[in-house]
Amino acid sequence: MIVLIDNGHGGLINGEYTTPGKRKDWGANGIIYEGEFNRAIVAGIVEQLTLLKIPYVNIAPEYRDVRLETRVKRANKYPARKSFYLSIHSNAGGGHGSEVFTSPGNTKSDKIATIFGNEYENEFPNKKLRTDFSDGDLDKERRFYVLTKTKMPAILTENFFMDNFEEFMEILNTREGRQRIINYHVKAIIRVRVEVFDV
Ligand SMILES: [Zn+2]
Numbered sequence: 001m002i003v004l005i006d007n008g009h010g011g012l013i014n015g016e017y018t019t020p021g022k023r024k025d026w027g028a029n030g031i032i033y034e035g036e037f038n039r040a041i042v043a044g045i046v047e048q049l050t051l052l053k054i055p056y057v058n059i060a061p062e063y064r065d066v067r068l069e070t071r072v073k074r075a076n077k078y079p080a081r082k083s084f085y086l087s088i089h090s091n092a093g094g095g096h097g098s099e100v101f102t103s104p105g106n107t108k109s110d111k112i113a114t115i116f117g118n119e120y121e122n123e124f125p126n127k128k129l130r131t132d133f134s135d136g137d138l139d140k141e142r143r144f145y146v147l148t149k150t151k152m153p154a155i156l157t158e159n160f161f162m163d164n165f166e167e168f169m170e171i172l173n174t175r176e177g178r179q180r181i182i183n184y185h186v187k188a189i190i191r192v193r194v195e196v197f198d199v
Pocket of ligand 1: 008009034089
């Protein structure tokens with residue numbers, strides 16, 4: 001099993017954020033750039049997967065905002081049956097908690113998403129899991145490009161809300177909070193390897 005890990009959006013180059021929007025400025029309390037956050041989570045996952053000897057590919061190691069088409073093209077070079085795509089994001093738009101999205105109609109994706117949802121709830125028992133992905137209800141599956149165009153099972157995690165002050169202060173902008181997000185992803189990947197890919 002190869003985990004294809006996608007850090008949504010671009011990073012910072014010479015102090016300049018390479019993606020329009022996708023940030024929240026909390027003034028004296030700090031600022032969050034989604035692409036920087038996503039890269040930090042991916043870096044933490046990659047570090048642990050290396051130690052665990054679980055194969056992975058960092059789909060967009062660049063700091064620039066790699067096009068979605070390019071990300072999918074890179075992913076689709078890997079065998080569909082032996083890999084899954086994991087896209088990391090943080091939400092905005094008013095709300096709280098986290099979501100796990102899946103590629104529509106792919107049952108393997110649903111299995112994987114359920115495991116990620118379980119591990120999220122284990123790590124954050126007092127936080128909300130927003131998506132009931134287990135009931136197959138199509139209106140809760142968004143047609144995200146990376147989910148519909150990748151040929152392997154694919155999921156996308158939206159980790160809390162950048163524009164929720166409590167979640168920003170408590171989780172998204174703290175080392176401990178970021179580590180907990182990394183940890184639930186890694187625990188889920190370990191389970192997916194055994195329970196879905198049988199290796
Ligand atoms: Zn995003």
